[in-house]
Amino acid sequence: MIDESLAALSDTLFSISVGLYSLAVVAFCAELAFGRSVRGRTEQLVAAGGVPAQPPVDAPAAGEPVEPARARRLGLVAMVLTGLGAVTHAGVLVARGMATDRLPWGNMYEFATAVVLVAVVAYLVLAVRAPSLRHIGVFLLAPVVLSMVLIGLFLYAEAGPLVAALRSSWLAIHVSTATIGFGIFFVSGIASVLYLVRTRRDATVAAGASTGASAAPSLLDRLPTAAALDRTAHRTAVFGFPIWTFAVIAGAIWAESAWGRFWGWDPKETWAFIAWIVYAAYLHARTTAGWRGRPSAWINIVGLVVMIFNLLFVNLVSTGLHSYGGV
Amino acid sequence: MTATAPPRPAAPASPPSPPSPGRRVAGRLLRWWRQLTAMRTALILLFLLAVAAIPGSLLPQRSLSRSDVAGYLAEYPTIGPWLDRLYLFDVFSSPWFAAIYLLLFISLIGCVVPRAIEHGRSLFTPPPTAPRHLQRLPESAALSTSLAGPAALDVVEEELRVRRFRVVRREGRSGPEVSAEKGYLRETGNVLFHLSLLALLLGLAGGKLWGYEGSILVTEGQGFCNAFQQYDTHRSGPLVDGEDLSRLCVDLEDFEAVYEENLTAASYTADISWELDGADPVGTTIGVNDPLRVGGDRVYVTGHGFSPVFSIARPDGQTFTDLSAPFLPADLGTMLSQGVLKVPDLGAGSTEQLAIEGFLAPTGVLEAGFLTSINPRPLDPKVGIDVYTGYLGLDSGLPQSVYALDREQIDRGLLNRVARTNLAIGESTTLPDGTVVTFSGLKEFAALQVSHDPGQVWVLGASIAVLVGLLGMLLVRRERVFARSGPAPDGGGTVLSIGSLTRGSADTGPRFTSLTEDVQAALAARADAPASTPAARGHGPAPDEEAPPS
Numbered sequence: 001m002i003d004e005s006l007a008a009l010s011d012t013l014f015s016i017s018v019g020l021y022s023l024a025v026v027a028f029c030a031e032l033a034f035g036r037s038v039r040g041r042t043e044q045l046v047a048a049g050g051v052p053a054q055p056p057v058d059a060p061a062a063g064e065p066v067e068p069a070r071a072r073r074l075g076l077v078a079m080v081l082t083g084l085g086a087v088t089h090a091g092v093l094v095a096r097g098m099a100t101d102r103l104p105w106g107n108m109y110e111f112a113t114a115v116v117l118v119a120v121v122a123y124l125v126l127a128v129r130a131p132s133l134r135h136i137g138v139f140l141l142a143p144v145v146l147s148m149v150l151i152g153l154f155l156y157a158e159a160g161p162l163v164a165a166l167r168s169s170w171l172a173i174h175v176s177t178a179t180i181g182f183g184i185f186f187v188s189g190i191a192s193v194l195y196l197v198r199t200r201r202d203a204t205v206a207a208g209a210s211t212g213a214s215a216a217p218s219l220l221d222r223l224p225t226a227a228a229l230d231r232t233a234h235r236t237a238v239f240g241f242p243i244w245t246f247a248v249i250a251g252a253i254w255a256e257s258a259w260g261r262f263w264g265w266d267p268k269e270t271w272a273f274i275a276w277i278v279y280a281a282y283l284h285a286r287t288t289a290g291w292r293g294r295p296s297a298w299i300n301i302v303g304l305v306v307m308i309f310n311l312l313f314v315n316l317v318s319t320g321l322h323s324y325g326g327v
Numbered sequence: 328m329t330a331t332a333p334p335r336p337a338a339p340a341s342p343p344s345p346p347s348p349g350r351r352v353a354g355r356l357l358r359w360w361r362q363l364t365a366m367r368t369a370l371i372l373l374f375l376l377a378v379a380a381i382p383g384s385l386l387p388q389r390s391l392s393r394s395d396v397a398g399y400l401a402e403y404p405t406i407g408p409w410l411d412r413l414y415l416f417d418v419f420s421s422p423w424f425a426a427i428y429l430l431l432f433i434s435l436i437g438c439v440v441p442r443a444i445e446h447g448r449s450l451f452t453p454p455p456t457a458p459r460h461l462q463r464l465p466e467s468a469a470l471s472t473s474l475a476g477p478a479a480l481d482v483v484e485e486e487l488r489v490r491r492f493r494v495v496r497r498e499g500r501s502g503p504e505v506s507a508e509k510g511y512l513r514e515t516g517n518v519l520f521h522l523s524l525l526a527l528l529l530g531l532a533g534g535k536l537w538g539y540e541g542s543i544l545v546t547e548g549q550g551f552c553n554a555f556q557q558y559d560t561h562r563s564g565p566l567v568d569g570e571d572l573s574r575l576c577v578d579l580e581d582f583e584a585v586y587e588e589n590l591t592a593a594s595y596t597a598d599i600s601w602e603l604d605g606a607d608p609v610g611t612t613i614g615v616n617d618p619l620r621v622g623g624d625r626v627y628v629t630g631h632g633f634s635p636v637f638s639i640a641r642p643d644g645q646t647f648t649d650l651s652a653p654f655l656p657a658d659l660g661t662m663l664s665q666g667v668l669k670v671p672d673l674g675a676g677s678t679e680q681l682a683i684e685g686f687l688a689p690t691g692v693l694e695a696g697f698l699t700s701i702n703p704r705p706l707d708p709k710v711g712i713d714v715y716t717g718y719l720g721l722d723s724g725l726p727q728s729v730y731a732l733d734r735e736q737i738d739r740g741l742l743n744r745v746a747r748t749n750l751a752i753g754e755s756t757t758l759p760d761g762t763v764v765t766f767s768g769l770k771e772f773a774a775l776q777v778s779h780d781p782g783q784v785w786v787l788g789a790s791i792a793v794l795v796g797l798l799g800m801l802l803v804r805r806e807r808v809f810a811r812s813g814p815a816p817d818g819g820g821t822v823l824s825i826g827s828l829t830r831g832s833a834d835t836g837p838r839f840t841s842l843t844e845d846v847q848a849a850l851a852a853r854a855d856a857p858a859s860t861p862a863a864r865g866h867g868p869a870p871d872e873e874a875p876p877s
Contacts, residue, residue: 164592168616242797249790258616260540260627260778262786263531265391265419270384277377281370288366306377318384 006099007159013091014113018148020085021120021141027078028138032219034071078137083124089117099159105175106162108315109155115311116147118183126187126232132224133232139223140190170254177247182307184240185279189304191233192297198226199294230293233300234286241279248272259321268322271310278303363430364437372431379427383418386410390419432528439521446514453495454508457809457826464809464826466839472850473820476812480505482849483810483823486842492808504811513830516799523792530789534782539563539572544653546634546772550578553624553777559729573622575777577601578608582631582773590660590703597628597773623779630774632656632664635687635710635766642761645674653772654687655730661700662689666730671721680719682742683764684732685712691751698749708769711749714758717742805830808842823850 093114097104105111119140127134162171201220223229251272256262263269282299285291291299314320346354362368387395396416400407414421461467472479480496483505487494492507541558543551551557553575563569581598596614603622613619619626632655638648647670654666667684688700691709698711718741720733727733736742746764748756755765808827815822825843829835 160589161587161591161593164594164615167594170616238801242794242801245794245797249794252790253787254616256783257618260618260625260629260776261780262783265383265388267384270380274377274380277373277380281373281377284366284370284373288370290367291370314384 002159002161003099006095010092010095010099010159013088013095014148014152017085017089017092018145018152020081020088021145021148024078024081024085025138025141025145027074027081028141031071031074031078032135032138032222034068034074075134075137079124079127079134082120082137082141086117086120086124089113089120093117096159100161102162103171103175105179106166106171107157107160108311109151109157111175111179112147112151112155112311114179115182115186116144116151118180119186120144122184122187122236126236130228130232132228135222135224136191136194136229136232139194140187143186143190165258168254168258170250170257174247174250174254177243177250181240181244181247182311184236184243185304185307188233188236188240189301189307191229191236192300192304194223195226195229195233195297196294196301198223198229202226230297233297234283237279237282237300237303241283244276244279248276255321264321266322267314267318267320268310271306271314275303275306275310278306360437363434365434366438369431369434369438372427372434375427376424376431379418379424382415383424386415386418388418389416428528432525435521435524439518442514443518443522446511446518449514450511454493454506454807456497457499457504457506457811459501461809461811461824461826464828466829466835467824467826468839468843470823470825470843470847470850471815471820472823473854474850476503476814476821478853479812479821479823479850480810482853483825483846486846486849487808490842492806499811502811502813504809507808508806510803510805510830512799513803513805514800516796516801516803518796520793520796520800523789523796527786527789527793530782530785532782533785534564534780536564536566538778538780538782539567540776540778542629542774542776544632544772545577545579545775546651546653546770547579547582550576551775552576558777573624573779574604575601575621575624575626577619577626577775577777579773579775580610582628582771584631584703584771586703592659592703595628595631595773597775599626601626623781625778627776627778628773629776630656632772632774633662633687633689633705633708634770634772635668635708636768636770637668637683638765638767639670639673639681640763640765641674641677643676647674648767651770652729657686658700660703662703663687663700664689667732669719669721669729669732671719679716680721681762682715682719682732683712684715685710687769689769691749693749696749705769705771707751708766709749709751710766712747712766713744714746714748714756714764715742716745716758716760806838 093104093110096110100106105114123137123140127137197220201218201223205221224232251269252262255264255266255269278299282296282303285296285299315322387399389396399416400411403410410416414423418424458464462469474482480503484494484496484507487505487507490509492509493511494505494507497504497506539555539562541553541555541561543558545551553572555561555563555569555572578600579597580600582595583597584595585593587593594614596612598610598612599619600608600610601619601621602608611619613626613628615628618628632653634651634653636649636651638646639650640646650668650670652666652668654664656662656664664687665685666687667682670681670683673679673681686698688698688709688711689705690700690702690707691698691711692701693699693709698709715732715737718736720727720736720741723733725733732742737744745758745760746756750756750766752766752768755763757763806827806829808825810823810825812821812823814820823846825846827835827839827842829838
């Protein structure tokens with residue numbers, strides 16, 4: 001039995017979350033903009049050394065521009081908005097779950113919404129633990145807002161009961177872990193993209209310094225250091241990989257009792273396998289001479305692309321056993 | 328898959344005489360072996376494996392749906408056969424896919440086996456000797472104390488043992504020293520992870536060789552036994568002997584599909600009775616997510632549908648009742664189904680054969696003369712049928728689908744349509760020759776599947792081991808701590824240098840600080856005069872502190 005008022009509340013909360021995240025993006029942008037006014041120490045370090053300076057990662061104050069109080073306040077506002085957004089975002093799923101009296105990840109709309117929530121929460125945890133990572137906020141929340149809008153527009157599904165195949169306790173195990181893994185890989189992929197951006201910026205600055213010309217100041221200087229970004233990408237991937245492995249194994253166990261075989265190269269299974277391979281390659285590449293740094297960051301990004309492809313293409317275009325809830 | 332290439336013995340620069348052909352071949356093989364087992368090769372093979380799996384998801388695969396492949400071949404007659412020649416419709420059993428993963432696993436063996444041996448050896452050898460310059464380690468500190476050198480090292484050793492380090496004392500070249508190590512589980516996890524992947528592959532292969540599955544549509548009240556000739560379709564591994572199948576028989580007593588208010592399927596359950604090796608039948612209920620597991624076999628409900636029941640009355644008085652054939656659901660939402668009933672024998676005196684082809688709607692409505700279904704439950708069953716008479720081609724020697732007519736006989740004019748009509752239950756139509764066809768009822772059938780995979784328990788065990796190894800390798804940090812005591816430069820007391828090296832964690836600083844603080848407190852407590860002060864504490868060159876996965 002569907003509780004219509006709760007279902008409507010869930011939809012309202014979805015819109016509120018999008019609004020809060022959008023405001024957070026604006027606040028993060030403002031923080032970046034006002035944070036530029038006092039800078040210089042980084043550039044001096046770079047100019048003196050002639051190489052991209054990489055100050056100690058865990059001591060952000062050493063190499064980063066001093067933050068004006070106004071920027072810090074804006075940053076705090078942005079974080080609070082993001083946190084509020086995450087709360088209402090969680091409310092979307094809770095209300096859905098209560099409206100339908102089941103776990104709220106039974107179709108693509110709910111699954112994708114949950115993945116984005118995991119990504120936001122992962123970012124909040126990172127940003128609280130290492131405040132210098134807060135500055136990736138705008139680069140993370142902008143894709144989050146975009147994803148939410150696309151989810152709302154194209155994946156929305158009315159609250160409804162689960163199809164028979166999904167009525168299993170494995171839904172709680174397999175889909176939850178897949179959601180968590182995906183959400184963490186999302187953050188990891190963004191960190192790798194920013195790492196690529198940051199290393200290119202560093203190279204530009206270094207080239208400018210070696211020729212005596214000073215590179216034009218850029219918002220990119222406000223990003224965490226390349227080393228910090230690389231390490232964030234790696235740590236999140238290290239955290240997500242066993243979860244994803246577990247999700248795939250749990251999926252195989254479920255498939256054994258639902259479809260008669262634990263692995264059958266269903267399109268979703270195939271792409272889950274491909275993603276697993278790519279992330280395994282990423283973790284290996286990061287310790288292989290010649291693959292560290294930018295090449296391994298690219299592999300991580302490929303991993304995220306594969307995850308997104310697996311969500312969108314496999315469910316929307318190809319036909320397989322993972323087609324539920326209308327898509 | 329060694330993370331960093333170990334130093335290899337350099338080839339002799341100018342051999343005194345040209346090596347014998349045998350040695351040249353051996354040398355080349357060794358070089359190939361080293362290239363294959365290099366991490367870079369493993370990475371490339373990983374990528375190839377990922378890329379090779381892609382066509383398996385984009386093109387129809389025989390292992391998933393033979394009819395989709397046939398449809399694709401019919402749609403693309405030029406490129407289709409070429410793709411087929413390249414095994415692109417059987418990607419996951421193709422030789423090139425196998426080549427990639429076998430190379431990958433050989434590469435893995437070549438890397439992980441030496442590493443496992445090395446690790447096994449290190450478990451029984453004490454931690455390595457301390458490096459000469461401890462202050463060059465990523466974390467290092469120097470503490471001064473009034474204690475004598477050996478006593479100061481005793482304190483360090485105690486602190487390390489409390490922290491569950493494996494500790495060894497040595498008389499080094501530059502003074503007495505302590506080496507300590509912990510976190511062996513990290514490398515154990517690494518080795519376990521990679522060896523379990525091999526075990527997983529073996530379990531998979533075993534399951535493919537000795538496993539089988541058979542599918543059959545069973546109407547309520549009927550049953551089947553576990554034998555290949557009884558199944559509608561079956562697939563079996565090359566080492567399966569058809570005689571060795573378990574003697575399992577299953578009867579379908581009742582099938583029930585339950586729907587929610589909005590017609591979402593809530594459950595499919597089948598009441599079955601089964602018997603093994605001729606023992607007494609046992610009744611049980613199976614359903615989606617809930618198969619019967621008995622004697623290494625599993626019985627699943629994979630689908631359901633309806634069989635329309637017809638009766639035929641010939642003009643000469645002969646009647647045939649209870650003729651039915653399963654119609655396959657074309658739309659799972661409304662259970663609009665499609666199929667054909669073939670009646671090859673219309674009794675003595677008739678050479679003609681008859682077929683009823685068309686649609687079945689469990690809750691049928693006619694829209695502009697077309698039959699559609701609005702509900703998956705059989706509330707008002709209707710059929711929309713074409714009746715053919717003539718020659719069905721069943722004895723032509725060519726296999727034909729039981730769910731479709733042989734179009735060739737129609738094209739050749741041997742099989743002709745004699746009626747087209749929509750019938751509700753109880754209604755009938757009269758053919759030109761006076762034969763009366765009546766739609767008399769509906770039966771429900773279940774699609775059952777029997778699966779046997781002796782490898783799957785191994786695969787499950789191996790995948791759990793993969794996960795355990797992965798957790799060990801990603802979560803455990805391996806730490807080495809070295810300490811050395813020496814006389815203080817100003818002559819009073821001892822200077823204790825401590826250094827540490829960690830793999831698998833970023834937060835080494837705080838842990839090292841806590842260690843040195845504890846050591847210092849213990850030194851101070853041990854010495855009568857707490858004169859020790861931290862002399863220096865430095866950061867060495869940062870190592871790659873994160874996990875090497877392999």
